[in-house]
Amino acid sequence: MSTPQHPTPPSAAPQWQAGSGPSYPGYTSPIPVVRTHLGHAIASEWTKIRSVRSTIWTLGVFVVLVVGIGLAVAGLVSGSATEVDYGQESPLSFGFFGVLLGMMCVVTLGVLTTASEYGTGMIRTTTTACPSRGRVLAAKSIVFFAVAFTVTFVSVTLVGLMDVAMLDGARQPTGQEWLKATLGVSLYVALLGLLSLLVGSIIRHSAGAITLMIALVLAPLVIALFMVAQALEWLRSGLFSYSIPSQIGVFYSTSLGDSGPSGWDPLWIAVGVTAVAFAGAVALLHRRDV
Incomplete structure (x- = not known):
């Protein structure tokens, strides 16, 4: 005696809808196939970094x-002055010290943006x-550069405005000085952080x-600082002039060397190295396994 067969209720059957993807015998994917592009990778990296x-x-x-x-440096200068006379020094130059220490944070974040993924297996x-590794690196670079530049620009602009307000007896900065101390510094720090990101991708080790x-x-x-021999004076001068603290100082007109980069030169050097x-x-991403 055969077992009665109970038909499947129509409501229990899967309701497939035709997708835009490729069809296979007996099956059509309900999920539309979308060609990915750089924008998708950027959205993914933005989700990660935030x-x-x-x-x-x-x-x-x-x-x-x-x-x-x-602000602390500007406050000390303002409080120690017996007369309202700061010479020809621009109030914007007092932001140099904070940027010099703060850029270490941007360097650290740049390295972690790539190297930490190798440490965790992500x-x-x-x-x-x-699968396009070049696209992944480009997306990471774009997102990181945008974040680093925005945060730096807001911070240095705020410091500049407050320093000018605190040192009301100082010489007023020119438009070119404002541009270099805000836009120039922000671009340079963001490029330094981007270079750190790329070094993290190359070395694959955070520490x-x-x-x-x-x-x-x-x-x-x-x-x-420890080169005192006269024969090495040319090397000492070059290290001073082309060191990163000195190149940042160029944007504040406080370069540590008598020669070397000037104007916007540090920015072009950073662009070339990056x-x-x-x-x-x-090149290494395409040659090595993940």
Whole structure:
């Protein structure tokens, strides 16, 4: 005696809808196939960078250092002056000290943006979702640069406005000085952070990349300080002039060397070095496994 067959109720059957993707015998995907592009990768990287605590901590400390030290230096100068006379020094130059310390936070965040994914294994998920490794690195670079530039620009502009207000007896900055101390400094710091991101992608180790970047920032200046031999004066002068603190000082008209970059030269140097590092990082990404 055969077992009675109960037909499946029509309501229980899956209701497939035709998708725009490729069809296979007996099955049509209900999920539309969308060709991905750089915008999708940028949206993904934006979600990552704003959802991790390292971003909040590093950028938070950066703002505290830039704003706090900038205002503290201006306050000390204003309080110690017996007469309202600051010479030809621009009030914007007092923001240099906060930027010099705060840029270490941007360097750290730049390294963590890429190197931390290799430490946690998240990079495998990233490259699976977006197999184009060059697109992934480009998206990371765009998002990080935009965030670093925006935070730096707001911070240095705020410090500049408050320093000018506090030192009301000082010489008023010119338009060119304002442009260099806000836009120029912000672009340079963001490029330095982007270079750190690329170094993190190349080295793939957070501690090693951060150490290397801090050495790149501080070592030339420290080495130059201990060069006392007259025969090495040319090298000492070059290290002073082309050290990163000195190049940042160019935007504030407080360069540590008598020669070397001037005007907007530090920015073009940073652009060139970062472009070379980006090309190297992309080449290594395609040659190495994740």
